[in-house]
Amino acid sequence: MKHSVMGPCQPQPPSPELETLDDGFCILDAEWRVTYWNRAAEHLLGLPRGRVLGVPIWDVVPEWKLGEGWKNLNAVRHDQQPRRYLEQLSNRRVISLHAAPMAGICIAMHFRDATAEVRRAGQHEALLESIRDGFLAVDECWTIVYVNSLAESLLRLPRERALGVSLWTLYPRRSNTIADCLRATMNDGIPRSLREVEPDGRGLRGRIFDVWTYPLSGGGISVLFQDVADRVGRENELSRLASEAHEANEAKSRFFAAVSHELRTPLNAIVGYTHLLGSSTYGQMPTGAERAAQRASACAEHLARLVDDVLLLTTTELTRLPIAIETIDLSRFLPPSLRSLEQMAEAKGLSFNLEFADRLPTVDTDSQRLRQLLVALVSNAVKYTSRGSVAVRVARVSDSITLAPDGEAYTLFPEPQVEISVTDTGSGIPEEHRERIFGAFE
Numbered sequence: 001m002k003h004s005v006m007g008p009c010q011p012q013p014p015s016p017e018l019e020t021l022d023d024g025f026c027i028l029d030a031e032w033r034v035t036y037w038n039r040a041a042e043h044l045l046g047l048p049r050g051r052v053l054g055v056p057i058w059d060v061v062p063e064w065k066l067g068e069g070w071k072n073l074n075a076v077r078h079d080q081q082p083r084r085y086l087e088q089l090s091n092r093r094v095i096s097l098h099a100a101p102m103a104g105i106c107i108a109m110h111f112r113d114a115t116a117e118v119r120r121a122g123q124h125e126a127l128l129e130s131i132r133d134g135f136l137a138v139d140e141c142w143t144i145v146y147v148n149s150l151a152e153s154l155l156r157l158p159r160e161r162a163l164g165v166s167l168w169t170l171y172p173r174r175s176n177t178i179a180d181c182l183r184a185t186m187n188d189g190i191p192r193s194l195r196e197v198e199p200d201g202r203g204l205r206g207r208i209f210d211v212w213t214y215p216l217s218g219g220g221i222s223v224l225f226q227d228v229a230d231r232v233g234r235e236n237e238l239s240r241l242a243s244e245a246h247e248a249n250e251a252k253s254r255f256f257a258a259v260s261h262e263l264r265t266p267l268n269a270i271v272g273y274t275h276l277l278g279s280s281t282y283g284q285m286p287t288g289a290e291r292a293a294q295r296a297s298a299c300a301e302h303l304a305r306l307v308d309d310v311l312l313l314t315t316t317e318l319t320r321l322p323i324a325i326e327t328i329d330l331s332r333f334l335p336p337s338l339r340s341l342e343q344m345a346e347a348k349g350l351s352f353n354l355e356f357a358d359r360l361p362t363v364d365t366d367s368q369r370l371r372q373l374l375v376a377l378v379s380n381a382v383k384y385t386s387r388g389s390v391a392v393r394v395a396r397v398s399d400s401i402t403l404a405p406d407g408e409a410y411t412l413f414p415e416p417q418v419e420i421s422v423t424d425t426g427s428g429i430p431e432e433h434r435e436r437i438f439g440a441f442e
Contacts, residue, residue: 012036024111027102028073032056035106044095044113063089069097077105086114133224140186140219142167154209154227178211185213185221196232208232263307271300295347298340302375309372323366330363330394330418331356337371338392341378350382351389357396361416374420381424388425395419 012035018025024041026034037052047060057073058065064073064087072085082100089095096114099107134151138144144162152159162170167182181192194211212224274297276282278290285293334354345352374392381390397417429437 014038021110022112024109026052026057026109026111028057028107028109030105032058032073034060041111044111061089063087072097073099073107076101076107133226135222135224136162137216137222138167138220139216142186144170145220151225154225178209181211181213182221182223185215189215191215196228267300267304267307271297271304274300295343298343302340302344302379305371305375309376323369325364325366327362327364328367328370330360330420333367333370334374334392334394337374338378341375341382344379345382345390348382348385349387350385352382353389353391355391355393357394360394360396360418363418374422377422381422381426385424385426390422390424393421393423395421 012027015036015038018036018038021038021040024044025036025038026041027036029035033054033056034052035054037047037049041052042048045061052060058070061069064070068085069087072083075081076083076099080101082098084096084098087095087097092115093113094115094117095111096117098110100109102108132150134154135146135148136144136151136155137146144165144167147155147157147159147162149159151157152162157170171179177194177197181194184190185192191212191214193213194209196208197211208228209225210228214222214224216222274293277285278294278297280290338354342352342354378390378392395418397419
């Protein structure tokens, strides 16, 4: 390549503009001799101007010939294009250089101490290498400027092949979800994220990524991505197992519903015949036998209600539970509802007490559901109490409650409320198991 030579570069007198620069500045002639050396260059490299002018740069800073300096400066002269690069001195200081062609074949060089900057960059790179996500950065022209080790692995893309190359050269520009997200963040500078997307590219099939894009302050964008194929696979497997468990539970519920339905017919007959025996329909029986028949009748009725409860609960698991609200008087409703349980308690030698407060209001409720709840509570109390008593108390709840220290009260319930409590002298439920009381039966 021929150059238009205008003669050798002569030593230059100090220039006020160049002497005020914070960066070192020098000019090299065709023989690589220094023809200008500013005050910042003297300070930065510790070499006075008088020792440097007219001396080849390789003798001034030998490291620059041993390193990449020779190659870079020759490229600037040959290509007539500026270059920016780093050089390390023997004292381990790092110098950032910018070399540019001048008229003829002279070269102007700006240089500064970049040791701290390189150290920070190294720390930044160490941080990017330590994160558990793939990371790459592109400039405003989509040229890849950084790829961390995990990104190399996830994309199956060696770093040396990626750096300095357009992203769209490696992954042809297509109208897909990830590409659209990258372009949008590049255009408007707004961070974005994608969940569980499948990239379209060679070597990426079967992978699923979560992707985050962020704008860079100097232009361009950074991309974080994480391979979540294993996580998605586990979630899909859990979903499949949950679906199978739900189907198995429904099959169990259908089975119990069918069994309960089949039990109702013979149980109804037992209830009917024991009632007839207890009421002396077939003739007078001895007192003991009559009492036994009455207890058998009560127990049969209780068993029939339990079967109805099982049928109801299994039906509830399969369909929605119907509710029928009606107004009832608890003093009339509770005694017959709990009679069979009272007889069971007496048979165990337990004292059974049903107590009502004065002036109880009527309540609006579903009598069938209320009966089922109370039977469940009281039957457990009877079952797990070996001696002592079981008590069912019905009381009116105060219409107001006092919270303020000055005694001021406000209305908590707009309508009168009734509280039904069941207490017994049994061992009770251990404290560590009480949170499971309202869970599904185990």
